[in-house]
Amino acid sequence: MAGNGGETTWCFSQVKGTLEDDVTEADLISCVEFNHDGELLATGDKGGRVVIFQRDPASKQCVPKKGEYNVYSTFQSHEPEFDYLKSLEIEEKINKIRWLKRKNQAHFLLSTNDKTIKLWKVSERDKRVTGYNTREEGGRPRDPARITQLRVPTVKPADLMVEASPRRIFANAHTYHINSISLNSDQETYLSADDLRINLWHLEITDQSFNIVDIKPANMEELTEVITAAEFHPTECNLFVYSSSKGTIRLCDMRAAALCDRHAKLFEEPEDPHARSFFSEIISSISDVKLSNSGRYMMSRDYLGLKVWDLRMETKPVETYPVHEYLRSKLCSLYENDCIFDKFECCWSGDDQRLMTGSYNGFFRVFERGCGGARRGDLTLEASREAAARPRLPLRARRVAASAKRKKDEISVDCLDFNKKILHTAWHPHESIIAVAATNNLFIFQDKF
Template sequence: MNGGDEVIAAPAGPPNPLDWKFSQVFGERTAGEEVQEVDIISAIEFYKSGDYLATGDRGGRVVLFERTDTKDHGGSRRDSERMDYSISRHPEFRYKTEFQSHEPEFDYLKSLEIEEKINKIRWCQTANGALFLLSTNDKTIKFWKVQEKKVKKISEMNVDPLKGTGNGSIASSSSSAIHLANGGSQEGYLSNDFSFPPGGIPSLRLPTVVSSHETSLMARCRRVYAHAHDYHINSISNNSDGETFISADDLRINLWNLEISNQSFNIVDVKPANMEDLTEVITSAEFHPTHCNTLAYSSSKGSIRLVDLRQSALCDSHAKLFEEQEAPGSRSFFTEIIASISDIKFGKGGRYILSRDYMTLKLWDINMDSGPVATFQVHEYLRPKLCDLYENDSIFDKFECCLSGDGLRVATGSYSNLFRVFGCAPGSAEATTLEASKNPMRRQVPTPSRPSRSLGNSITRVVRRGAETPGVDANGNSFDFTTKLLHLAWHPTENAIACAAANSLYMYYA
């Protein structure tokens, strides 16, 4: 059950705070342009080498981006993996392709509309130069293959003009090409008014198909995994064995084989015999990055369960339980709502788990279930406004979280299109707030943090932004709860973050 040691376990000392800079933006709207609902980004995922980035949106589309700076400088994927993580580089990406992954559906048996919105994207292992990925909406998971294919053209479609006689006319080889429906083209075609001369044509040649130097990207759906979830799918996660993956909804987690789409195995089922006895639901699930028998899932009660697939076929009994005890007298109407975990992520080596609830980020050591090893206050300034947040449903917003590849920092999003980066090495007080805005000259917002307090095994760091009053900017304006940065991802090998603000994808590096 022990994971590999990560850098965070025994660093030489707290690293210096990073100086974040704006890198790129994709899909930024012009002033006054309204954001279309279907264009809002709903999922972000880096490929494990960092060479590719995928986003999904509420319109059911998947957009792929490709890293270009390593290619421009003669680097390769293997070179980028060997590079020292501390070397500051400027990752640059470009648009590669996009495809329609999901369409809106209607479940006639349940009279239920199924949105096309992409909930999660997960990259799979590449093969023969092709990219593979899983994408899911509320009910259906799809397995996609994206590959460059050479465009094929039809050539030698004409007869030899020297042999043709009679009253017909033959199209010359200089005729304009016909572009075929399959992407090919027909060079030198026969004209419609051609008629065969007396005695026939002895030199008629059959058409041949040749590959041209042109290539085009083709996305093909290889498999569809459907009809296995009664509730909305909130997570999918690939196993390190490269053959299986899990999908999770509110009450069940299913195990799939990538090659088999018509059956899955239910490995976790928290549905009670009587639904009135239901006290918690599954909110997120993820496989351990290196141990193919271990996975973790979080609940709406703020707990994380670690399960071992070797123990039994149905993993309702957990191997370890991680939860933080409530402080006496601190319970309120909102306690359970804000305790619900919206996202969990394993660290690269698998020893640490990062969780995000509404108010905080928590870092857990899987070898220590007495409590989190670090707690980072994200929304403490919103505590007096919980009633308002409940009224406008903002309290149910599901913010994601991510860890840096070296395990020294964590990040998550907030309101007003802000995202926050915390240092999690022992002794680090790093706490930076940045805003995903359209000003390319923007600088990071200074965020003084209070001194760290030691609470047993827990370290609490508080972030504040701007003016004296938390939740109010330097101009005295309240935070905008209608703009929120829910989705972000950290580059696997470098200090670079991709984050989504509405329909725009922002890239930062340090």
């Protein structure tokens, strides 16, 4: 959003994690996800841990509302494993977290590393039972000879405990690394995708899944593309999309056949032959695809930008938003330091009117749809210690100069820190509250108004 004179109205709310320079690899945040009502916010890290934050009740009552969260639960979701058949170590890093819609007092979420998906139940316990007949208060069995009377156990208040327990473990179904999981709108099934296959699971069945997409060629030397992301349609339980490293997105209908090897629609933007280079195929690879909350549009993120597609038009995107156009001249050095292979995610605002994705130097981008041209609604913001030192004050919009000539308030493209990557972001489903993962820190920002 933009205010008078293009001044941003986004302001810093909170930062979670220590603002220290010495950060261990295990503490790096690898995914961020709000639940369906925005009351909970979960992060996964490279150490296999899941941290859940809960909205502070007082922050919702004040005027204006504040987007403040407190730690609710922390648990170890995955441990490092070793595949002895392939002599490969399986990292504990959490690749994705997906919340189930709440049906009772407990919360449920799916988390996955490269190979194993787990369904977790997160529940509260604020009462304890006392007055057992057959055991002591500490749980030790009582001597039957000393039981001389029967007592009626009573329930008493106790300190609040939040427990996370694994309810299902879905394993041994993927040969390659899992890059996506997505819950179906029926809340009974979900899909998991790796480089070459997509499987369909039922939440109650752990030992069986159905392969619904298989792009593995008979001869692996003929392999030309891999699956990069997959997601179910938000309302139509038979539809899902998946993106590829060749810059294409396929929409599949599970009613057509058991194996969706034939897509219902193919979304692909024709390549400009004059702009083709050695890097064309790498930068056209889609790192993330997200369907809008309404289900009419979808957004894809490639290395240089965002594209919005109308599901009713396959030939070209209806909107294009440049994110890294100033890096086009730096592709050679980005290839050498492997940054060109970074997988940036993207997300929609709850009303589908704004888009967000990450960049380098601690920068992230917020685009307001339908503003046209060099828009006031195109913002580059920074998740930094400087922002954390100015709570409640509007964030300063940042600008990157592509050439050597730069204005006073611009930063040169040569001065960008490519180690400070914003790969994972999330948007509150109903309010203007955003969560941005910056290395081991989770920054929370909100619209000032």
